Amino acid sequence: MTIQTQGGVDPTLQRTITARVNGRDVSGVVDTRTTLADWLRDELDLVSVHLGCEHGVCGCCTILLDGQSVRACLMLAAQVNGRDVETVESLSSDQTKLHPIQEAFQEEHGLQCGFCTPAMVLRTKEILADGRERTDEEVRQDISGILCRCTGYQNIINSVQCAARKLRAGSPAPIAAGTGTGGSSDQNPGA
């Protein structure tokens, strides 16, 4: 049993943790009841980790833990001591230089309010890691653990496929703005 003595602080109530977060080693003192999501948001200012339900259903707080998608609201911060954590800020936090997956979501209108978006983008990164081509129905299944209330998912599926093409091509922007169809088979609305 590891009991860290921290200047008289009760280790059952507080811990010092060190984790690799978005490629940087981060240390901090946390209350043992603090959730991972709250630690990332409140202490590390990674506010992309959105709290939608805080009981593990909506998926808006999804992060990558050692490369795997998990609900950050269902873990305690103390549990990531020594682990690797990734939030959407790891792809790009520069609004003028988006990661190809982020670009794909913008081009295909895969977001409206943006609340599930960081989770969807991270999940996209995870599922595309194997480089395999997927059918739309496979993508639909793959993203089904994260709720989106705005898009009806169709343009998220299009975004994932667009991101896959970009990543396979290895080029940052093969698709020009304005080619999205809004999920429509009708390329010329009103024509």
Next chain:
Amino acid sequence: MKPPRFAYYDPDTVAEAVELKARFETDAVVLAGGQSLVPMLATRLAKPDALLDINRISSLQQLEVGPTHVEFGALVRQYQLETDPLVARNVPLLAAVTHYIGHVENRHRGTVGGSLAHADSAAELPTAAVTLDAEMVIEGPAGRRVEAARDFFAGWMTSTIAPDELLVAVRFPITPADAGWGFVEVARREGDFALAAAAAQLRLDEAGRVSEIAIGLASISDRPLRATEVEAQLLGQLPTADAVAVAARAIEEQVTASDDMHATHSYRRHLAATVTQRAVLEAVGRAQEGNRS
């Protein structure tokens, strides 16, 4: 929705964990994958004095294939059950049912032991354990004991784990090569708890008659149940579509779940028979295919 204050312990060994359980008894809860427990903390339905996080206990993370059984440490993640070829090869039904647990984000963290100890009758792993006659390995101050899955589930969200005990592993018998299996679940949405689900595994003799059969049902009672009457009716019989349909009706008498907002009692009765029938036919199909090849 923030967890209440608790004393957090993260023991390195089973012995330490058992010692803590003995100390706190019912005032402590065990944190494994957290996919059911942490929501209960967040809603403050659970307000334990102590939280025993067993995730650091490396001995609980082993998956071992023995001569007759596969033993899963309590902390083996559900995602591994779903994706590890060793599981698909040796206990294919287990791999198949695991896919229906929540969503992949839950299965990345959720554990075998956590789901079994939580003992939700609507959950997939308890149903698979009952169907496949799994054995629970439980450690307490007096040492280890082994309990059959059928005896382990003791009522609504209740198992026979004593307050000073810890579920450390579960052993699933290796599935015979000629066995066929099937699993059918109906839920409001994919990933939700089952309104009803049936797991079936069976073998056929040379004449094509059922020589062994096990059927387990989720979400029809306060605990996962074996469909004993359906099994009895089919044993020794040719599993034709009609025979299976008729036999499956016998499960209706075992349905005790009352109405809730997602399903009425009478719906569950019909659904239980429907999923039983379909799971058995799926198993028959696989067994016949296996026998042909």
Next chain:
Amino acid sequence: MTSDTTNDAFNDALARAAEAAAPSGGQVKRKYIGRSMKRVEDPRLLTGRGGFIADQKIAGLTHAAIFRSPVAHGRIVSIDATAALAIPGVIAVVTGEDCRAKMNPCMNFGPSTIPQYPLAVDKVRYVGEAVVAVIADTRYLAEDGVDALDVEFEELPPVVNPFKALEADAALLHEGHGSNLAYERSFTFGEVDEAFERADLVVSDTLHWGRSAGMPLETTGAIGKPGLNGVLEIYCNSMNFSYFVWLIATALKLPSNRVTINPVPAGGSFGSKFTAHKVPTLAGFLALQVNRPVSYVEDRLDHLMNSDHHASDRYYEAKLALTCDGTIVGMDVDVVDDYGAYLQFGVGTHGNALSQGVGPYNFNNLRYHLRAVLTNKCQQGAYRGFGSEVHNWVLERLVDQAAEKLGMAPEVIRRKNFIQPEQFPHKIPGGNLYDSGDYEAVLDKALSMIDLEHWRKEKKRLREEENRYIGIGLVTTQERSVFSSTEFWYWFDEPAFPITSSPESATITIDPSGEFQVLLHSQAMWGNSPETVAAMVVAEEFGVEPDKVNIRYADSAHALPGTGPGGSRFTVMVTGAIRGAAKKLQKKIIEIAAHTLEVPPEDMEITDARVQVKGAPEVGLSLGEVAATAYFFALNLPPGMTSGLEEQHTYDHPLTTLPSPDRSDLGIFYPIMGHNCHIAVMEVDPDTGMTTWLDYVAVHDAGTIVNPITLGGHVTGGTAQGVGTALLEELAYDEDGQFKSSTFLDYLIPTANEIPAMKLGHVETPSPYTEYGIKGGGEGGRMATPGVISAAIDDALREFGMHVQNLPVKPSDIVATVLAAREQQKEQRS
């Protein structure tokens, strides 16, 4: 129309609206409007910097948590906060008694005999109603404080069923109102009884539309912060209407210039944040009590139980009268709406129904009898469609039933009854006006995108060969847009505040270096695309690239009159505002350039961010050069002109008229009329009750399209919400008034797996009354989807007598029908 005077006013209004919107000279070729544009809002959202309410970092911020009523109906006997206040970090405990002592009741468009406060006073009236607020250093500690409260209730009989609520011996929710009938009114337009008497066929139905909600993934939240000069600053994600601040200031007993509301982006609303006033009122009140900044962000349990935005929960007896050839001649609607414990928006959701009471069909006789009932449930608010989508469902259910009785295909009976293109502008019974439309074009387009004959054959084949059950549904429904505020009060003969304004405003600034800033008013980004729309209109008007335009939102202290998003009005209204400001700015630019270049102003035009001489583009100035002159060289400006390059414009509702005093005519209040046709092919498993999608087509007409890709997003998103309403989502109470849907494990929002792959199409019938001819399209698929799903399920299981009457239709409902039919078939055989 009741008199010639009304008639004249009506015609004048039409003429003025058409003139105001007329394109200035010929068909204009547009460069940006109509093109799919990447949204300018996206980069910050994609990098996780949406600036949502919970992301706001304010020094010294404290956090509130709420004790929610565990009982449906009861008197608050005592509140003991001793243990809570003893917790280190707990700052204060605030109760309804504090509210009663220091506040006025909250905003309320319903009867004044049904007042409400942000914390319950004396009584609790539903499970989840806020009773006590605990303020602490952290949310964790605030929840510890809530846990430590000891609140005692004297339980009263719960009033759950709205019909029982109307019985004489029912317990009263509001003793001061004297009845659980909050409101009753009957409107008869045309000769309804005569129409039914001479009808060849009358179909009737008993229907229940169950309670669901917008349920955005971000909850409602607010921060109250005591600021300088005694000004209370409120940050909230629910600001719309410029008078929101006035309503909240009134509740807090502060002069309106001592409250400033800072609009914060919302992680979705769908109506749920529409004038959600209690949360900001409470956050402001709490901040005043402790004189510190206080954050109150609902958690999911709060939002599910206490959002003040549960949606329609209606019980119908509805009838449709037809002639034998399928011509609809009248409709008679008797509706009881279970509004819950309060009536904050009056009965506006039924005004929405009356805005398109006849749907796309050509009939003139309509009766609408409404009883709004109080029960021990969370009160209703807004949800995408605001009650008009419910009426769509009822009408389409009746039309489908009539088609079946007459042996007509669903597309045939609808085509027979469509209002024809030459009939627009078309005044419907009740008084609202449909501006334009081509409903056959929409239907034809939808039919061209799906092979109905194939599916009809396939349905037969699958049934015969594989024992599978396929159903096809088709509906054609209206999507009214751009409400006028007269709809808030025409229900009442003596309204307290008969408001007629519902404008939108914009300010365009070209800074000294020629860069564009646009200021929007009385709103924030709610998941719609206000910044992209604004940027596109500015780009269209000045020829700048849209992503060069920066968009900001005014706080209430700087806000011009505005109404904000709601009722699919934003794109139409803000385009009017921006275009109005642009015209003023263009005039000034041209005058400066003409003066500088010594050219007559009428010879100049603005193209590609330049002002230049028509036909001689080399003679001109960049907007930057004009701007430099405007800001720094006053002596070079035309005589009398003042410095600067900024204009604002307030765009009033383009077409609205007053209701007649006797309410025989409700006036024009929702005239910009969109339309759609949805067709669904579904498979239903009769033994599990589960449904799967085989095909889905949605064609919408939202007038001139601004941005096709975002309009498509509204259609798909609205359709997904319609799927939820029709099949999954339910805010359920048991017979004791206990709330059964208190987590996302029981309130079932569709995942990607439950949503069909959709084929989208668009038809563009421009509005004659709006800038560019735009119509609203924000409420999207939800206007149609519940109807098309009901129709497809019925069609699949017709041999079992399936008839969807209750939403959501659950697997157990479907199987119960199938089993009963089988039982009956068995009896008949024996």
